[in-house]
Amino acid sequence: MEVLEDAVRVFQREADLDFVDPRRLSTLIDSLQGTLSAALHRARKRNEHQVTSQSACSWAARQCQMSLSAAADRLCVGEQLESMPRLAEALRSGEVGFQAAATICHLRDRVGAIGARLDEEMWIDNARRFSVKDLRDVAARTWHAVDPAGFDRKVENDHEVRQLFISETGGMYRIDGWLTLEGGAAVKTVVDSLSKPLGADDQRTSKQRRHDGLVEAMHLALGAGTLPRRNGVRPHISITTTVESLKRELGAPASELEGGLTISSKTAQRLACDGALHRVLKAGSVVVDVGRVSRAVSPSQWRALKARHRTCAFPGCDRPVNMTNPHHIEFWARGGRSDIRNLIPLCYFHHRLVHEGGWQVIRAGDRVEFIPPDRQITTRRRWGESRWAA
Ligand SMILES: [Zn+2]
Ligand SMILES: [Zn+2]
Known part of the structure; x- marks a missing residue:
């Protein structure tokens, strides 16, 4: 560990960022993510998380200062790579990035639960050819084909964790949350339809237009007068x-x-x-x-x-x-x-x-x-x- 830490510090101190190749640096970080995943999986096998009476995922998230979903990704990758040596090597060498490897590992975990197998070489090839988003789509379709019941359960689980927060802070509102695929598609469709530039003088960024589109949709809903009454009156901004x-x-x-x-x-x-x-x-x-x-x-x-x-x-x-x-x-x-x-x-x-x-x-x-x-x-x-x- 010390050797790696020293090497990283020397690199960060002395490297001329104008000559750093982002692709090579990203490959190196992804390769180390694979190593981190393997190390977290080993720690789980040693039951280190039980000392703190946390789940392995919560323990890993706390140890690595990352979200629960990021920790779950790494634990899954660590576990699955043990039985996918070619993918482990592809991640180490930079042939496959970490997000692509995680997609394949999750798929193997899912189809493995019903005893199905993945063609490792074919999926490494897919990872090389497709963007991460397309690879995720292909993996989702594969999972749906192999295990429709399991896929449905995942959709239902996603539905259970749907959430939306609207909080007022520092003179603005903040919206945060997780929408289901279908719910998010409805919101995105409405916002997209109302966030096109308006007139030649429209200087807004796309982010600002999406904000305005969402607010406009809400004003239209208020103005339509079809929202349910609250305390006997139609909802309105007072x-x-x-x-x-x-x-x-x-x-x-x-x-x-x-x-x-x-x-x-x-x-x-x-x-x-x-x-x-x-x-x-x-x-x-x-x-x-x-x-x-x-x-x-x-x-x-x-x-x-x-x-x-x-x-x-x-x-x-x-x-x-x-x-x-x-x-x-x-x-x-x-x-x-x-x-x-x-x-x-x-x-x-x-x-x-x-x-x-x-x-x-x-x-x-x-x-x-x-x-x-x-x-x-x-x-x-x-x-x-x-x-x-x-
Ligand atoms: Zn106008
Ligand atoms: Zn006016």
């Missing part, structure tokens, strides 16, 4: 704010989502723009229900707007008008009215761009112009904001 805060006056209290999560006044304005605002707190914290009719768009106005627009009004955006929200060119809290000349339909992404992204919307006669932040001549008004930046 914001608590004040008229002063919506006008972005200095010293106005912050707007909040349910649970006291602070949002910017610009976000509150956007949520209020299409009638999502639930109630307004007056100064002095007196709750005043402003009522939807006072600013929300009436069904007939919405119909008139849909008759004039087939898509989101932002140039180049093809989001159908049914998936948009009415935007008040002059925001209602600043006196903008809910009449048809003051309304345009905007999709989730462009509505946000206009409220929070610094774009301006200006009506010039019958035309509506969208001005990007870097081409604006700011005209200051009483509340210190650009004139039409509703």
Whole structure:
């Protein structure tokens, strides 16, 4: 061990990273993963984990500071390689990578449980020819063909461990979890269908577009009004704010989502723009229900707007008008009215761009112009904001 540790330290200290071949380095690491797997398997056979009364997998995960699934991979590889000498040699020499070897070992473990055998040479050849993902697909199909009942049990086991966490942390939400193949495919299909670039000016990364696609899908679900009622009301996003805060006056209290999560006044304005605002707190914290009719768009106005627009009004955006929200060119809290000349339909992404992204919307006669932040001549008004930046 000491010899290896010294060699690694010398290499890390002295190697010129510009001349390190990633493929050779990765082969070496994979080869050592094989050695680690064999060592963990030996330790399990010596029952070392029983000293700590942990399962072998938990013990290995703790010892190697890795996840349970990573530890399970290595224990499986360590066990299976004992009876697959050609694969062990292929992993040592770099002919087959660790992830490919683990795929083959899991398959052998599974089909071995019903007494079936694997053609080692054929699978080494598969590992050479296929990407890791394709190899996993072939292995899954093989397993399904050899042992459909076992495959079904695995699917059911996966179903049992399905989980989703949604936690609020540091001013953002974090989503984490494990979805079943079928569940994940449904989520991915919806997100993919809503995460294409919108218009020529769409600067978002694919990650950001996927986020926006997911959020847009949720807003569409909220807007459809088909979700089950909770405490007698349809699920909706509540914001608590004040008229002063919506006008972005200095010293106005912050707007909040349910649970006291602070949002910017610009976000509150956007949520209020299409009638999502639930109630307004007056100064002095007196709750005043402003009522939807006072600013929300009436069904007939919405119909008139849909008759004039087939898509989101932002140039180049093809989001159908049914998936948009009415935007008040002059925001209602600043006196903008809910009449048809003051309304345009905007999709989730462009509505946000206009409220929070610094774009301006200006009506010039019958035309509506969208001005990007870097081409604006700011005209200051009483509340210190650009004139039409509703
Ligand atoms: Zn708006
Ligand atoms: Zn749009």
